[in-house]
Amino acid sequence: MAEAVLAPGGRAHRRFARFPARTLAPTSRTVRRLAGIVAMFAAWELLARRSDNRLIPTLNEIWDRLLDDVRSGDLWFNGRLTLTRGLIGLLIALVAGVAIGLAMGANRWIERTLQPILSATYPAPKLALYPVFILLLGLGAAPKIVLVALECLYPIVYNTHAGARAITRDLMWHTRNAEATRRRRLVDVAIPATLPSILTGLRIAAPIMLIVMVVTEMIGESRGLGFMIMDARANFQPAGVFSVIIVLGVLGFVIDRIIVAVLRAVVFWEQEVTL
Template sequence: MGGATFQGSEAVPERLRSPARAVFDWVPLVIVALLWELASGTVVAEAILPSPVTVSGEIWELLVTGEVYSHLFVSLFRIAVGLGLSIAIGVLLGIGMARSDAVENFFDVFLSMTYPIPKTALVPLAILWLGVGTSTAILIVFLACLLPIVLNSYNAASDVDRNLVWSAKMMGTDGRRLLWKVIFPATIPEIMTGVRQAVPIAFIALVSAELIASNEGIGYLILTSGQIGNYPTMFANIVIISAMAFVAVRGFEEARERVLTWT
């Protein structure tokens, strides 16, 4: 991923390693784009699979006209709220389950039962409860992102060094102070790993929800463009939301590295 190194990087001079790593990271995307270009109009009819050049032109058109911005804002807002709620509740729930047998026994069965269920299968139920729109999309994003955050928070809190906790108690730290000054800081790396896993899941869940239960957002644009046979616009919106997901993941990785250097 963002922090990965490529084989033989030790032979590259230090000042050239970052540019070389950036080039290496983009090679797979370039290969996919070339294969896509070759397939368009040969293996698959160009009317069904527009070439990358055609899709790039459509992306430019959407950005220049501003048609996509309102829908993109709606989608990103839904992701931010759903993911934010999953982080807040997931961290508290995971740490609570690790530190209290009663909390763990109460929520363990619920989490075990809901884990195998594809969250998009809950969209019809969410529509009955909340209707078509933002609330349903936020709920699906929240449910999809919750489990990895809960599990990582639970594992991190369970693995906190017992000697560290014992030493803090011996120094008079107890109750909430023990939680916030000892346990929570020790779990930050694992919690951020769970959030890193949840970020791409949030985009997947959002588009899935918007394809079924929305009248705005990028997923809605993808659906409506495909329904009328406007495949260049459909692919353009797919590329746009994919690029947003890529930026979000890389941005979070950079933020995680900075946070972890402080901890």
């Protein structure tokens, strides 16, 4: 609805009434999400039954293979290995990324020095460096962890830097005026103020971690979820391939929900954390 309002210059203009935004109830939101998942499974089953099962297995075949891998212990062993390596690399990226992002936000010289380097190297495919890391670090977990850390570093740096740059000068001026030490300004102001941005960068980096780990485990590796995918593909077992892909999807979802839960619990002043 609109109403006429007289402007200071004598001109009339319309002002539109604002209505509160509609928000879905938790039950309705859950129903919609479940409906989307059910529709996806139904479409998959229909496609599998109308096509060659050697390429697209049915849901029953995928489920049976998943249960077999769980009972045999292969899924637990390889999944734990993939997740452990990936989380170590992600933790390294988190520590380094937060340190670099905060330094760039606090010091213009550091920002001007590192920004061109980050902009030039970010689009470059770091996976191409994997053979180099193997030559330098040998076969095993080390080159995979280094590559995960390198790939996950960029979104954490960029988001931390953006959060640090958003800290108002007035806020920093008040802390200096209160004679707070540099350490207190970092712990009490900079890190809490940038925490939403840091966790956003971590949410972006988490699926990258899983992708990089799986790809590297497909190359010259005899363990891990990536190896399980390659082994099933080599033996013409599409159900084995898709069962591991589903496990990776579940892992990614669980990690994302954990990060969101931390964001809601720690950054209590943030409202838009419902994704």
